[in-house]
Amino acid sequence: MDEFLIKFSGKKSKYKELQEHIKHLIISGALPHHYKLPSIRKLANKLDVNPVTIVNCYKSLEREGYVYTISGGGTYVIADNNLTNLNEDFIDQSSTHNIKYDLASSSPSPLFFPVKTFKNLLNEVLERDGGFAFNYQESEGYLPLRQSLQSLLTEYKIKVSHHYIHVITGGQQGLDVIAKTLLQEGDYVFTEEPCYPGAIATFSSRGAKVIGIPIREKGIDLVILEKELKKYNPKFIYVMPDFQSPTGYLYDLTHRKKLLELANKYSFTIVEDDHFADLNYSQTKLPPLKALDINDNVIYIKSFSKVFMPGLRLALLVAPPLFNEPLQEAKQFSDISTSGFLQRTFDLYLRKGLWNEHVNKVKLIYQRRCQSMLSALERHFPSCVKFSKPQGGLSIWVQLPEILKAKELQKVALKKGISITIGDDFFIQRKENFFRLSFTNLSEKEIEKPIKELASIIKGML
Amino acid sequence: MDEFLIKFSGKKSKYKELQEHIKHLIISGALPHHYKLPSIRKLANKLDVNPVTIVNCYKSLEREGYVYTISGGGTYVIADNNLTNLNEDFIDQSSTHNIKYDLASSSPSPLFFPVKTFKNLLNEVLERDGGFAFNYQESEGYLPLRQSLQSLLTEYKIKVSHHYIHVITGGQQGLDVIAKTLLQEGDYVFTEEPCYPGAIATFSSRGAKVIGIPIREKGIDLVILEKELKKYNPKFIYVMPDFQSPTGYLYDLTHRKKLLELANKYSFTIVEDDHFADLNYSQTKLPPLKALDINDNVIYIKSFSKVFMPGLRLALLVAPPLFNEPLQEAKQFSDISTSGFLQRTFDLYLRKGLWNEHVNKVKLIYQRRCQSMLSALERHFPSCVKFSKPQGGLSIWVQLPEILKAKELQKVALKKGISITIGDDFFIQRKENFFRLSFTNLSEKEIEKPIKELASIIKGML
Ligand SMILES: Cc1ncc(COP(=O)(O)O)c(C=O)c1O
Ligand SMILES: Cc1ncc(COP(=O)(O)O)c(C=O)c1O
Numbered sequence: 023m024d025e026f027l028i029k030f031s032g033k034k035s036k037y038k039e040l041q042e043h044i045k046h047l048i049i050s051g052a053l054p055h056h057y058k059l060p061s062i063r064k065l066a067n068k069l070d071v072n073p074v075t076i077v078n079c080y081k082s083l084e085r086e087g088y089v090y091t092i093s094g095g096g097t098y099v100i101a102d103n104n105l106t107n108l109n110e111d112f113i114d115q116s117s118t119h120n121i122k123y124d125l126a127s128s129s130p131s132p133l134f135f136p137v138k139t140f141k142n143l144l145n146e147v148l149e150r151d152g153g154f155a156f157n158y159q160e161s162e163g164y165l166p167l168r169q170s171l172q173s174l175l176t177e178y179k180i181k182v183s184h185h186y187i188h189v190i191t192g193g194q195q196g197l198d199v200i201a202k203t204l205l206q207e208g209d210y211v212f213t214e215e216p217c218y219p220g221a222i223a224t225f226s227s228r229g230a231k232v233i234g235i236p237i238r239e240k241g242i243d244l245v246i247l248e249k250e251l252k253k254y255n256p257k258f259i260y261v262m263p264d265f266q267s268p269t270g271y272l273y274d275l276t277h278r279k280k281l282l283e284l285a286n287k288y289s290f291t292i293v294e295d296d297h298f299a300d301l302n303y304s305q306t307k308l309p310p311l312k313a314l315d316i317n318d319n320v321i322y323i324k325s326f327s328k329v330f331m332p333g334l335r336l337a338l339l340v341a342p343p344l345f346n347e348p349l350q351e352a353k354q355f356s357d358i359s360t361s362g363f364l365q366r367t368f369d370l371y372l373r374k375g376l377w378n379e380h381v382n383k384v385k386l387i388y389q390r391r392c393q394s395m396l397s398a399l400e401r402h403f404p405s406c407v408k409f410s411k412p413q414g415g416l417s418i419w420v421q422l423p424e425i426l427k428a429k430e431l432q433k434v435a436l437k438k439g440i441s442i443t444i445g446d447d448f449f450i451q452r453k454e455n456f457f458r459l460s461f462t463n464l465s466e467k468e469i470e471k472p473i474k475e476l477a478s479i480i481k482g483m484l
Numbered sequence: 485m486d487e488f489l490i491k492f493s494g495k496k497s498k499y500k501e502l503q504e505h506i507k508h509l510i511i512s513g514a515l516p517h518h519y520k521l522p523s524i525r526k527l528a529n530k531l532d533v534n535p536v537t538i539v540n541c542y543k544s545l546e547r548e549g550y551v552y553t554i555s556g557g558g559t560y561v562i563a564d565n566n567l568t569n570l571n572e573d574f575i576d577q578s579s580t581h582n583i584k585y586d587l588a589s590s591s592p593s594p595l596f597f598p599v600k601t602f603k604n605l606l607n608e609v610l611e612r613d614g615g616f617a618f619n620y621q622e623s624e625g626y627l628p629l630r631q632s633l634q635s636l637l638t639e640y641k642i643k644v645s646h647h648y649i650h651v652i653t654g655g656q657q658g659l660d661v662i663a664k665t666l667l668q669e670g671d672y673v674f675t676e677e678p679c680y681p682g683a684i685a686t687f688s689s690r691g692a693k694v695i696g697i698p699i700r701e702k703g704i705d706l707v708i709l710e711k712e713l714k715k716y717n718p719k720f721i722y723v724m725p726d727f728q729s730p731t732g733y734l735y736d737l738t739h740r741k742k743l744l745e746l747a748n749k750y751s752f753t754i755v756e757d758d759h760f761a762d763l764n765y766s767q768t769k770l771p772p773l774k775a776l777d778i779n780d781n782v783i784y785i786k787s788f789s790k791v792f793m794p795g796l797r798l799a800l801l802v803a804p805p806l807f808n809e810p811l812q813e814a815k816q817f818s819d820i821s822t823s824g825f826l827q828r829t830f831d832l833y834l835r836k837g838l839w840n841e842h843v844n845k846v847k848l849i850y851q852r853r854c855q856s857m858l859s860a861l862e863r864h865f866p867s868c869v870k871f872s873k874p875q876g877g878l879s880i881w882v883q884l885p886e887i888l889k890a891k892e893l894q895k896v897a898l899k900k901g902i903s904i905t906i907g908d909d910f911f912i913q914r915k916e917n918f919f920r921l922s923f924t925n926l927s928e929k930e931i932e933k934p935i936k937e938l939a940s941i942i943k944g945m946l
Pocket of ligand 1 (some may be wrong): 194222325327819
């Protein structure tokens with residue numbers, strides 16, 4: 023390990039100097055692929071530095087993608103081809119390739135945002151409130167908006183005082199604030215698997231251990247869930263009963279009720295993430311868990327990103343009394359308050375009764391796009407490829423035969439101007455043969471062509 | 485401990501039933517003040533429940549303010565008078581009292597926000613970008629804004645590529661994102677003392693131990709700092725070189741340079757929080773630490789809340805290369821991205837060259853208010869009361885003789901329609917004889933009256 027011997031110049035901190043040195047060894051090829059770096063203790067002794075210096079150095083190298091670690095088993099040089107691909111992975115697909123068909127992004131189409139109406143309301147708020155619209159707002163949210171949200175929630179059968187309704191800067195902030203309030207290093211959290219990666223990352227970054235419970239067409243697998251509940255004591259379980267992301271599955275009433283029963287029996291909190299309940303293309307509308315939550319076990323998040331406009335960064339959180347104060351404090355220390363200007367405008371939007379009209383409009387559009395994509399999939403995809411038939415939401419979840427990798431498909435598709443989202447990051451126990459197709463950004467007529475193209479790429483891979 | 489014996493009804497989770505029961509015992513007076521609750525293990529055995537149930541129950545009682553814990557020494561019933569005061573502390577002062585003179589809030593006065601100009605720009609953005617203004621924005625920020633910020637920063641002698649500039653949802657989010665990236669349970673963080681409580685709370689909530697280093701008129705106490713650096717290995721030190729909050733002190737060049745040297749010598753990161761540098765009423769302008777940071781040791785935050793408009797929730801963060809990616813990821817998992825609509829509008833504001841004009845305008849206003857308050861203090865306050873003479877920022881820091889409590893002054897003042905901010909929460913080692921007076925919300929002429937009133941209350945307390 024003599025190649026690691028360096029003389030510190032003292033110009034930078036030691037770990038940075040060492041890091042530069044090792045980077046150079048890797049890039050120059052002096053350290054072969056999968057080479058095991060010396061142990062922390064050994065290298066610290068050899069260089070006569072604090073072990074913390076080595077830890078920081080290795081961590082930074084890992085962050086930058088030069089090495090990988092095997093838990094409990096050391097630190098290794100990454101393979102060269104990964105190294106050169108490194109940046110490609112980070113680059114926004116649409117900006118580097120010429121994307122003609124965006125099936126990757128599951129945010130709603132900006133073409134259907136109510137821009138004109140909203141613009142009038144923005145102006146109305148500024149006429150009315152002047153500079154006060156741009157002042158700090160209360161951490162829990164602008165009171166009139168919280169009152170409007172209280173009445174909006176009754177439409178979903180959630181009866182709760184505005185006192186327990188918090189305005190947050192998007193659903194993602196809800197997850198962050200909940201993690202801060204409920205989780206400590208080493209705690210367990212259950213999620214559906216596959217699951218929204220932003221949730222997994224947030225919970226993990228708090229030091230929690232995330233355990234995935236398989237999601238089935240009618241809801242989370244209750245048998246496996248109860249088995250795991252006997253083994254672990256999770257602080258909460260994170261679920262999306264309405265059109266789960268990424269599968270689009272819908273919990274039936276039995277699954278909803280049973281989950282609430284288990285929460286009571288095993289004393290855990292349920293975090294219900296409602297992103298899509300409004301985009302329900304079926305005839306049946308089931309109550310959210312929060313509406314059935316007589317025991318105050320559910321923290322409910324409703325985001326306005328997918329149904330309305332993500333750039334507003336607005337969502338609501340309903341807290342059980344027990345967590346009301348701590349959640350509000352965590353919100354306060356996250357970003358003090360959500361933009362009062364946007365809160366005031368959204369409040370006007372709700373008060374003028376414009377919400378339902380908008381929801382009905384976009385629901386119809388996306389329902390048609392969904393059907394159009396489903397029928398294209400049926401016509402063109404080989405039968406060994408399975409896909410969900412969602413009754414709501416903005417995307418379809420596709421499973422390739424196990425021998426195929428979604429990543430390969432993605433690469434080839436990209437060259438033909440089609441972007442898709444691969445499923446790898448949605449899994450805690452990594453699986454590589456899933457991907458997600460969103461139907462938000464293509465008109466009914468446009469959808470067939472890229473699906474046909476994807477089908478022919480898949481057939482070529484088989 | 486028989487009073488703790490309860491029969492669980494099974495209607496709620498056990499810890500909640502137990503919690504209700506104990507609450508009742510406390511409120512009814514069955515448990516006296518400072519009564520020590522049974523240990524977790526003992527009560528768990530007695531009631532035949534999992535110890536976790538007791539832990540959760542005690543934690544909730546603590547959150548709700550019914551009990552307090554002594555680390556390693558058990559859980560105690562809070563004293564009765566605290567119990568009844570409990571809610572009072574949480575209530576927003578201005579909404580419950582008739583505040584005529586707001587000397588508490590240090591946010592800028594909404595009367596000087598450039599509402600009309602900004603409104604025109606909001607409309608211009610919507611004309612130009614339509615629905616795309618309301619879409620998700622990149623986590624690191626809207627590229628044109630990052631470029632505008634790059635050129636704005638050169639005016640402060642900070643030369644950095646937009647690649648390292650991140651748009652964040654207010655300075656508070658910067659602190660949160662830094663805590664997430666750099667801190668783990670048990671890590672040490674140094675701050676100035678006294679210090680902005682929102683920072684202390686954010687760092688502590690990550691499990692860090694916060695150590696306060698006294699702040700002097702010319703900067704942080706370097707002797708004590710180095711002494712503590714020999715004892716602890718802080719992940720970072722959090723400082724405000726320009727008009728420190730709450731003292732208003734300004735680091736001289738020696739303190740700036742020496743701090744950077746120490747960062748290099750002891751390998752720690754500096755977090756520089758620039759809220760007030762623009763509100764500099766003196767002739768001398770010193771470079772921010774980031775401008776002198778040749779070794780990439782400084783993470784720099786510049787908020788637009790105090791100088792521009794807090795309701796936009798906009799700030800920038802400059803990351804050293806080493807932390808660039810991890811900070812961006814932490815931002816992404818905090819709230820995905822900052823409102824693209826507000827970013828686009830602020831970008832236009834900067835591009836049209838409106839920034840300096842605004843800064844010069846408000847600077848003049850606040851400078852006059854500052855002088856007016858200082859001269860009123862000199863005229864009316866008894867000489868045993870000391871106060872800072874800030875050359876920038878939005879408030880003055882006042883020290884009462886040690887026998888007096890700022891809280892008492894606050895209470896009496898409130899009854900006369902004057903609000904102040906007491907200093908207690910700004911200290912890590914609690915001190916109770918400090919308070920902060922902001923001069924943002926009163927005109928030069930209005931300032932004398934409440935100061936005279938405060939002086940007479942203080943004289944009455946002596
Ligand atoms: C399931 C789910 N939850 C939460 C979020 C966060 O979104 P937002 O913060 O815009 O509400 C997303 C975004 O894609 C999501 O898919
Ligand atoms: C010193 C300091 N830093 C950070 C903040 C956070 O403010 P914002 O998130 O609005 O930038 C404040 C707010 O009062 C502050 O005083």
